[in-house]
Amino acid sequence: MELGLEGKVVLVTGGAKGIGEAITRSFAAEGAIPVIMGRNRDEAAQLIDELRNNGGQVAAEHVEMTDLRELQAAVGRVLDSHGHIDVVVNNAAMNDSVDLTAGPDAFRASLERNLVHVYALVHYCLAALKDSCGTIVNIGSKVAETGQGGTSGYAAAKGGLNGLTREWAVDLGRFGIRVNAVIPAEVMTPMYQRWIQTLPDPEATLAQITSTIPFGRRFTTAQEIADAVVFTASPRSSHTTGQILYVDGGYTHLDRAATIRDLGE
Numbered sequence: 001m002e003l004g005l006e007g008k009v010v011l012v013t014g015g016a017k018g019i020g021e022a023i024t025r026s027f028a029a030e031g032a033i034p035v036i037m038g039r040n041r042d043e044a045a046q047l048i049d050e051l052r053n054n055g056g057q058v059a060a061e062h063v064e065m066t067d068l069r070e071l072q073a074a075v076g077r078v079l080d081s082h083g084h085i086d087v088v089v090n091n092a093a094m095n096d097s098v099d100l101t102a103g104p105d106a107f108r109a110s111l112e113r114n115l116v117h118v119y120a121l122v123h124y125c126l127a128a129l130k131d132s133c134g135t136i137v138n139i140g141s142k143v144a145e146t147g148q149g150g151t152s153g154y155a156a157a158k159g160g161l162n163g164l165t166r167e168w169a170v171d172l173g174r175f176g177i178r179v180n181a182v183i184p185a186e187v188m189t190p191m192y193q194r195w196i197q198t199l200p201d202p203e204a205t206l207a208q209i210t211s212t213i214p215f216g217r218r219f220t221t222a223q224e225i226a227d228a229v230v231f232t233a234s235p236r237s238s239h240t241t242g243q244i245l246y247v248d249g250g251y252t253h254l255d256r257a258a259t260i261r262d263l264g265e
């Protein structure tokens with residue numbers, strides 16, 4: 001399927017690693033120009049070299065997303081170099097285990113890490129998105145729907161992200177801007193690795209979680225998330241807006257019975 005993404009400038013926050021890396025790769029493969037916005041210069045440099053050596057177009061802005069002044073300046077540089085911004089993928093986040101014992105300052109800091117920069121980036125890109133009739137894809141988490149325990153800040157941020165997806169779809173539809181969210185549940189990435197290693201028996205927990213994912217008894221791959229993001233952002237998805245799309249093998253919503261027996265049995 002021709003997705004019509006050639007030459008589109010796509011901001012991918014946290015686009016050098018994990019799910020973001022897969023999203024960057026997929027947009028590059030479609031002939032778009034992904035701009036990795038993230039804090040890790042070395043990882044971005046490696047990915048850029050590889051993609052450019054394979055004929056892809058890609059750029060990077062080194063930015064700590066919580067530094068909003070830096071973020072605004074980065075958006076300005078992208079517009080100076082490319083002249084337009086067509087897609088914003090809000091992917092950067094961190095499940096930071098800020099729980100109810102952590103206190104209001106830590107909670108506020110978690111919202112800064114996981115939600116405030118999403119609002120800020122879209123705010124800074126708004127005029128450009130109106131010019132391009134662009135699109136926004138927010139990467140949420142099942143935690144907004146299911147809870148996880150011990151992560152109040154992240155849960156609130158991801159709940160807020162779903163709210164903003166609907167709010168912005170309403171607010172920006174008149175400018176031809178579509179806004180959707182893609183929601184992973186269990187994807188093996190550096191963040192997930194870090195989290196699982198904090199548990200008393202990582203291997204046993206991993207096996208237990210895997211066994212309860214209804215479709216295929218396996219984790220979702222980062223590529224499967226990226227495929228959904230690229231399609232949702234593309235003109236081939238032109239009448240889809242305000243949707244919260246769970247790409248999770250049925251983990252979040254299917255009948256509890258499906259978590260203990262194979263689908264199709």
Ligand SMILES: NC(=O)c1ccc[n+]([C@@H]2O[C@H](COP(=O)([O-])OP(=O)(O)OC[C@H]3O[C@@H](n4cnc5c(N)ncnc54)[C@H](O)[C@@H]3O)[C@@H](O)[C@H]2O)c1
Pocket residue numbers: 013014015016017018019020037038039040063064065066090091092093094095113139140141142183184185186187188189190191192
């Ligand atoms: N991995 C999963 O199973 C899973 C499940 C649900 C939701 N998600 C969501 O998917 C998205 C990507 O997660 P991942 O697992 O690939 O994470 P990851 O930690 O493996 O990669 C995230 C990338 O974003 C960058 N980043 C994060 N915060 C940043 C900041 N403040 N400033 C600059 N760069 C920043 C990191 O440096 C990293 O490169 C996140 O929004 C996460 O909430 C992931």
